[in-house]
Each structure stands twice: as C-alpha cells, then as structure tokens.
Amino acid sequence: MHGAEPATHPRVGSLLRVNGVDHLIALPPDRSLLYVLREELEFSGTKYGCGEGECGACTVLVEGVAVRSCTTPVGEVVGRSILTIEGLANGEELHRVQQAFLDAGAFQCGFCIPGLILPAVSLLERLPHPADEEIRAAMDGNICRCGGYLRILDAVKVASRPPGGPGKTPP
C-alpha cells in the first residue's frame, strides 16, 4: 500500500485527534487517513482491505460518523475527532458493542470486525433500537469474507437491548 502513496510536499505541524489524544503529524494532506493511522500512529486495529472504499475494513468514526479511512485524505480530518477500535473500550472494560460481538460469536478470522463494530456504535448512538433493515443499512458495503453476517446482525441487536432487558434472557 505504501508505494501507492502520492509524493507531495509535507504539511508541518498538523494535529490529528485520535481517540481523544492529539498527535502531531507532518505529512502531505492528501495522504490517506488509513495510512496515517496504521503506519504513522500504529493504530493497527484499522484494517487495510481493498484500499478503494469498497470493503469497509478501514472504517473509523469521524465526529461520530463512519467513514472509509482508505479514501479519506488526512487533511480533511485535521482538527476533527477520530475514533478507532483502540479507543472504544474503557480500560479493561469492553464497549457494549464489542462485548455483544464476542457474546454472539460474530468473530471468525476477525479481520472485518473493527470496521463493523464502529458503524454499529455510530448507529446505536443515533438510533438506540434500530430495526434489522436499519442495521443492515448502517453496514451496507462492509464485507465479511468469513460470511458471518447473521451473527453480526445478532450482535448489533443484542447490543441494542438494555442490560437484563426484554429479549436478553429466553422466556
């Protein structure tokens, strides 16, 4: 992936806010956000899949909105709040969506999962109790090569339920 990065003049002294921490970057503004996250800042939980905006593996949240980081120039997100999968847990305590994915057995190889969990988090913040169609729409275009879509759907549905609430425990 790195050989394809454009060679332009660096912009010095831009601050990139990732997971609540400001990072000083000195890179061309057209460098991809994915490249900066993975190769400069070592947030390797954000995955490189297609590199063309087609698979969703590189999805992160920018101001709470899911974006494909592989097709987002870093210059567009300077000064905005970026959330990667590394910023989701609270210390040792997983975010409820991460826990729901674990509980639902939605992980197989796991490669696609960060790119699916983050749009699920964004969805549930906007729509706490989404319908199945709304969950599917939020993840439209995210590819799971292991084919775990039904368990992924189940995981988001579990995460949308209040702890101990209806549907959590079979009657």
Ligand code: FES
């Ligand atoms: S790597 Fe970004 S959409 Fe596939």
Ligand code: FES
């Ligand atoms: S769990 Fe393997 S690609 Fe989705």
